[in-house]
Amino acid sequence: xxxxxxxxxxxxxxxxxxxxxxxxxxxxxxxxxxxxxxxxxxxxxxxxxxxxxxxxxxxxxxxxxxxxxxxxxxxxxxxxxxxxxxxxxxxxxxxxxxxxxxxxxxxxxxxxxxxxxxxxxxxxxxx
Numbered sequence: 001x002x003x004x005x006x007x008x009x010x011x012x013x014x015x016x017x018x019x020x021x022x023x024x025x026x027x028x029x030x031x032x033x034x035x036x037x038x039x040x041x042x043x044x045x046x047x048x049x050x051x052x053x054x055x056x057x058x059x060x061x062x063x064x065x066x067x068x069x070x071x072x073x074x075x076x077x078x079x080x081x082x083x084x085x086x087x088x089x090x091x092x093x094x095x096x097x098x099x100x101x102x103x104x105x106x107x108x109x110x111x112x113x114x115x116x117x118x119x120x121x122x123x124x125x126x127x
Contacts, residue, residue, distance in 0.1 A: 074105025
């Protein structure tokens with residue numbers, strides 16, 4: 001059970017990679033904002049999962065270290081995803097998307113840390 005958060009994170013990373021491997025249709029329609037929201041949401045989940053996985057293995061570290069590490073992992077994975085997309089036909093790669101990934105990852109990490117601080121997700125609970 002200890003490795004479950006890591007497997008969840010890796011599974012989500014694989015899902016992002018697979019979806020990024022599909023070429024976009026020439027006219028996906030719906031406006032650019034839908035893609036930006038999608039980046040924020042997918043990396044919100046990634047950030048929360050990264051926090052959970054790293055918290056499992058970095059128990060001796062201060063929570064701030066885990067938060068920064070989880071956010072860094074989210075941003076680095078977002079960067080690698082944009083690099084990957086640059087090789088996929090009909091996909092584009094840009095730094096603005098990495099920015100949306102970073103925002104989403106930060107929100108996900110913050111929410112996960114907030115819930116952890118309130119006693120959710122701990123084996124021993126509070127009090």
